[in-house]
Amino acid sequence: MIFNFCSQRYKEIMRLPRVKPVFLPVPVGNGKIRIGGIDLGIAAELDDDENGCTRRLLELLDGLRTSDDIVRLMHEFDPTVTSADVMDAIDELAAAGYLEDAADDPPPGVFTARELERYRRNLEFLSHFHQPSLNVYDYQARLHASRVTVLGIGGFGTFVSLMLAAFGVGELHLVDFDTVELINLNRQVLYCEADVGRYKVDAAADQLSRVNPNVRITTGRTKVDGLEAARDCCRDADLVVCAADRPPGKIYEWLNQAALERRVPWVRGGSAGLTASAFMHVPYETACYDCVQLALYEDVPWAAPHARYMAEHLEDRSVNPCVAPVAGILGSLIAMELTKQLTGIETPAIAGRRVVCDIRRMEFSYVDGVRRPDCPSCAVAVESAAALAGQS
Numbered sequence: 001m002i003f004n005f006c007s008q009r010y011k012e013i014m015r016l017p018r019v020k021p022v023f024l025p026v027p028v029g030n031g032k033i034r035i036g037g038i039d040l041g042i043a044a045e046l047d048d049d050e051n052g053c054t055r056r057l058l059e060l061l062d063g064l065r066t067s068d069d070i071v072r073l074m075h076e077f078d079p080t081v082t083s084a085d086v087m088d089a090i091d092e093l094a095a096a097g098y099l100e101d102a103a104d105d106p107p108p109g110v111f112t113a114r115e116l117e118r119y120r121r122n123l124e125f126l127s128h129f130h131q132p133s134l135n136v137y138d139y140q141a142r143l144h145a146s147r148v149t150v151l152g153i154g155g156f157g158t159f160v161s162l163m164l165a166a167f168g169v170g171e172l173h174l175v176d177f178d179t180v181e182l183i184n185l186n187r188q189v190l191y192c193e194a195d196v197g198r199y200k201v202d203a204a205a206d207q208l209s210r211v212n213p214n215v216r217i218t219t220g221r222t223k224v225d226g227l228e229a230a231r232d233c234c235r236d237a238d239l240v241v242c243a244a245d246r247p248p249g250k251i252y253e254w255l256n257q258a259a260l261e262r263r264v265p266w267v268r269g270g271s272a273g274l275t276a277s278a279f280m281h282v283p284y285e286t287a288c289y290d291c292v293q294l295a296l297y298e299d300v301p302w303a304a305p306h307a308r309y310m311a312e313h314l315e316d317r318s319v320n321p322c323v324a325p326v327a328g329i330l331g332s333l334i335a336m337e338l339t340k341q342l343t344g345i346e347t348p349a350i351a352g353r354r355v356v357c358d359i360r361r362m363e364f365s366y367v368d369g370v371r372r373p374d375c376p377s378c379a380v381a382v383e384s385a386a387a388l389a390g391q392s
């Protein structure tokens, strides 16, 4: 049984090892067993031997027996198979992420039985990522312990909030000063006609509570009009989503400053007609907003005059060619990336990078952001790091 994965000892930490149900092993002929189906980057084909030892081992990894039981049964199946062979194979499968411990229990006192049933499909999804000694409940518990601020409950802000509530985030803090208008209903899916005239944060909180009453929802009926208001958005937040775009440019500058001060990762996104984009800034790890703008103004000749013109004229513009599917694509993409950041299942693909979606061709591309040593906003941290390095 040769799997060619890096080996690590998992015997001590898996009481009842089993192949994760999402990675159902399937014999596909020619002595091959496919594990992981069509999952990109995870699926693999294992070689069986002429006695079918690999297939037998995968059958025995059903979460109903200990590793010692499996060793004994494999030896009965094929007396030439040694204990070391079996343990190495189990270790390699575990190191590759295909195994979990069927004896894992949810953390005590975190979820009710009803929540565990509500989140069962989440747990199946999250089980793609964990390896012993983490268990799958840990990821859902991290999400449950997280507080996210959504600034702007409009187009994609409504989708982000809805997705995070359904996924089971612990707390959502909604910030918006606007009321629901009829013209919003083509894309702001949390609201219905009866909500027209209500404050968005109130209507959104009501609807999100109906979707998932386990999520704690707080609201701020305020306009972010300066650094202090941006600091309020970052207070106690594990992550901030900026789904507002006014005042143009300024709102990002304030939020960038506040997020750097409080070391809170934040995401900004938006759509302009046929293009949707998003960027996650992780303070002192990735490019901040000002790093990105410095590079943009140097590299793209029209960027600065365009930004100036928009800053002066956007308030007067009544055009906003956004439809529900575009808001949904952007909001769902951002919610997925937030979940990666909050749970630690993966590094978000948009951390330090701008994802750009060409809606017409439905193509995604990325533009890397680079941290700038001359960035006025990151400079303090750079100088501090240099000073610390000099002292050591």
Ligand SMILES: [Zn+2]
Pocket: 287, 288, 289, 290, 291, 292, 371, 372, 375, 376, 377, 378, 379
């Ligand atoms: Zn910077």
